[in-house]
Amino acid sequence: xxxxxxxxxxxxxxxxxxxxxxxxxxxxxxxxxxxxxxxxxxxxxxxxxxxxxxxxxxxxxxxxxxxxxxxxxxxxxxxxxxxxxxxxxxxxxxxxxxxxxxxxxxxxxxxxxxxxxxxxxxxxxxxxxxxxxxxxxxxxxxxxxxxxxxxxxxxxxxxxxxxxxxxxxxxxxxxxxxxxxxxxxxxxxxxxxxxxxxxxxxxxxxxxxxxxxxxxxxxxxxxxxxxxxxxxxxxxxxxxxxxxxxxxxxxxxxxxxxxxxxxxxxxxxxxxxxxxxxxxxxxxxxxxxxxxxxxxxxxxxxxxxxxxxxxxxxxxxxxxxxxxxxxxxxxxxxxxxxxxxxxxxxxxxxxxxxxxxxxxxxxxxxxxxxxxxxxxxxxxxxxxxxxxxxxxxxxxxxxxxxxxxxxxxxxxxxxxxxx
Numbered sequence: 426x427x428x429x430x431x432x433x434x435x436x437x438x439x440x441x442x443x444x445x446x447x448x449x450x451x452x453x454x455x456x457x458x459x460x461x462x463x464x465x466x467x468x469x470x471x472x473x474x475x476x477x478x479x480x481x482x483x484x485x486x487x488x489x490x491x492x493x494x495x496x497x498x499x500x501x502x503x504x505x506x507x508x509x510x511x512x513x514x515x516x517x518x519x520x521x522x523x524x525x526x527x528x529x530x531x532x533x534x535x536x537x538x539x540x541x542x543x544x545x546x547x548x549x550x551x552x553x554x555x556x557x558x559x560x561x562x563x564x565x566x567x568x569x570x571x572x573x574x575x576x577x578x579x580x581x582x583x584x585x586x587x588x589x590x591x592x593x594x595x596x597x598x599x600x601x602x603x604x605x606x607x608x609x610x611x612x613x614x615x616x617x618x619x620x621x622x623x624x625x626x627x628x629x630x631x632x633x634x635x636x637x638x639x640x641x642x643x644x645x646x647x648x649x650x651x652x653x654x655x656x657x658x659x660x661x662x663x664x665x666x667x668x669x670x671x672x673x674x675x676x677x678x679x680x681x682x683x684x685x686x687x688x689x690x691x692x693x694x695x696x697x698x699x700x701x702x703x704x705x706x707x708x709x710x711x712x713x714x715x716x717x718x719x720x721x722x723x724x725x726x727x728x729x730x731x732x733x734x735x736x737x738x739x740x741x742x743x744x745x746x747x748x749x750x751x752x753x754x755x756x757x758x759x760x761x762x763x764x765x766x767x768x769x770x771x772x773x774x775x776x777x778x779x780x781x782x783x784x785x786x787x788x789x790x791x792x793x794x795x796x797x798x799x800x801x802x803x804x805x806x807x808x809x810x811x812x813x814x815x816x817x818x819x820x821x822x823x824x825x826x827x828x829x830x831x832x833x834x835x836x837x838x839x840x841x842x843x844x
Contacts, residue, residue, distance in 0.1 A: 458839075462831045465838045467796035470823060472757035472769050472803065474789065480749045485781035488739035490732035494698070494722030495519055497645035498740050500780050501652060501704075501715040518624040518638040519721050522692030523566075523677075524700045525632030526586045526595045528625065528639070528647055530657060532609075532616045533602040537579065541655040545579025548601050557600070558593040564633050566592030567677075570670030583656065587690060588666040589674040592631040599630035606630075622647070635696050641719050644702060648717035652688070652704045661688035661704075678703065680730045684737055698722045699729045705737050709744045710778050716740050743781045749808060750775035756789035756806055756817055761796065762837065763826035771806050772816045785810035789817055796825040 489496050495515035521528065539545035550571050561568045569591040571577075579601075585594035599609040606629070613627035624640035625647070631637075639647070651657045664682070665675045678689040680703070689703030704717045718736050723729040750771055757769040769791045777785055791804035804817045831838045 458835070459832070461842075462835045462838050463828055465831070465841045467761075467763075467826055468841055468844055469793035469795055470759045470761045471793045472759050472791040474757055475755050475768075477750070477754050477756065480747070480751075480784045482747055482779065482782035482784050485743045486739070487743070488735055490720055490723075490736050492723050492728045492732045493720040495641040495719075496721065496732070496736055497641035497719045498736060499645045499649045499717045500740070501649060501717065515721075516624065516640050516642045518626070518640050519700075520632070520635045520694050520697040521637050521639045521644070522632045522694035522697060522700050523590045523592075524639075524644065524690050524692035524702050525627060525630070525637045526590060526692075527651060527657070527661075527690040527702065528627060529595050529599055529609075529613070529630040530583055530586060530660075531647065531650060531654070532613050532627070533598055534583075534654065534656065535616055536612060537602050539580055539583075539656045541659070544581070545583075546601075548577055548579060548582070548597070550575045550577065550597060553600060554593065554597045557596040561592035561596070561631070561633075564592065566590075566631065566633060567674075568592060569594045569668045571597070575669075580656070580660075584660045584663060584666045585668055585674075587657070587660045588663045588676050589668060590677050590691065591668070592633060595630045620646075620650075632692055632694065635694060641721055644719045644721075645717065648702050648704060648719060651702075652715060652717060658688055658704070661690060679726065680734065684734050686733075686737070698724055699726065701729050701733050703733055703737070707741060709741075710746060712778070714744065744778065746776055746778050747784070748774045749777050749779070749784045750787055750806060750815070752815075754806075757791045757803075759794060759819070759823055761823060761826070763830045763834075765796070765824040765826070767794075767823045768820045769803050769817050770820050772818055775806060775808055775813055775815050777808055777811060777813060791817055794819060794823055796823060798823050 552573050554571050555573055558568050558571055567590050569585040582594045582598040585591040603609040603612050609630060617625045622643045625643045626638050628634040628636035663676060665673050668674050677691045680686050685705040685707045686703045687706055692700040700721045702719050704715060706713055706715045718733055720729060720732045723732055752771055752774045754771045755768050756771060759767045775787060786809040787806055789804060789806040794803060799822050800819045802816055802818045805814045806817055807814045
């Protein structure tokens with residue numbers, strides 16, 4: 426019996442083995458890469474602020490007095506702080522009359538301030554002050570009797586000027602502060618220029634000169650400055666003042682204490698008429714508010730007072746609680762790289778006590794959100810004045826990236842691992 430030898434086994438070519446190995450590795454790598462792309466954690470998406478249209482609030486409604494040739498008003502600290510909002514009527518310059526004394530006091534106190542609880546500098550009067558008294562008498566202006574060598578305080582002259590409207594007292598104050606009338610006029614012009622009072626000129630400290638002029642616009646701002654100075658405000662608030670040689674002199678502001686009016690300054694000049702500047706306070710929504718008013722160029726005293734009261738009473742109703750930001754206002758947008766979007770919206774209104782259309786600004790802060798995040802709180806919106814806030818939340822789900830987008834943008838997705 427014959428036998429045959431077995432054929433030797435065929436060996437796989439090394440190149441084939443290599444190719445098979447590479448293919449297996451590539452397949453494993455592809456599967457691993459695909460898995461990495463499909464499960465890569467999507468980055469958080471930040472919210473981009475959206476600028477909302479400002480609230481549409483009604484403009485101020487004011488009854489401008491027909492009896493006055495010019496008028497203006499201002500509102501002090503409508504946010505409970507030092508900020509002011511103001512408006513005015515005529516911008517034409519007119520004689521200030523004795524309202525000029527208030528402006529002179531502000532000019533003097535700017536150069537020689539008085540502490541609120543102090544009487545200021547002690548001033549020794551001389552012959553020039555006696556001569557000023559005689560000039561005031563010739564002009565039929567109120568006076569405070571003085572004599573050569575008389576000693577008074579800076580605050581005495583301020584109070585006599587603002588309460589009794591003594592013409593010689595304001596002259597003595599300006600002369601002491603700046604050395605002479607040329608020095609006073611130079612200082613007054615520099616003061617007006619520094620504060621942007623383009624319509625205001627002080628040709629004399631008392632307003633007896635018709636060339637001492639201002640506009641309702643400037644005087645409104647000057648009134649706001651006056652009530653911001655505690656010495657000036659306290660002086661204008663005095664119901665009367667004691668003047669040596671005269672006794673008790675009442676405040677020339679006849680409506681002091683009426684309609685919330687707690688301070689002011691009067692002025693009368695034959696060639697022009699009557700002017701009146703006042704400030705009034707009233708509680709509005711639990712907070713004390715202050716407004717100022719100016720009327721110029723009226724004729725009779727009763728007409729002047731009635732014009733001012735009418736102006737003030739028309740200003741107060743412009744204070745109101747109004748909605749500054751509506752509920753559902755979009756404050757931010759979330760835009761994911763894979764195209765998903767959602768918005769952040771306010772969950773309620775933001776209300777504020779405002780004056781007419783002077784709405785405070787507002788801002789919102791929002792957190793980043795994760796892919797797939799359901800509607801949730803993400804921050805708050807806040808008014809720039811006061812402490813009113815309202816929560817902000819997303820309006821809808823932020824859809825996560827789908828598998829096709831992940832695969833099509835694999836390099837970007839893989840980069841998420843390193844972000």
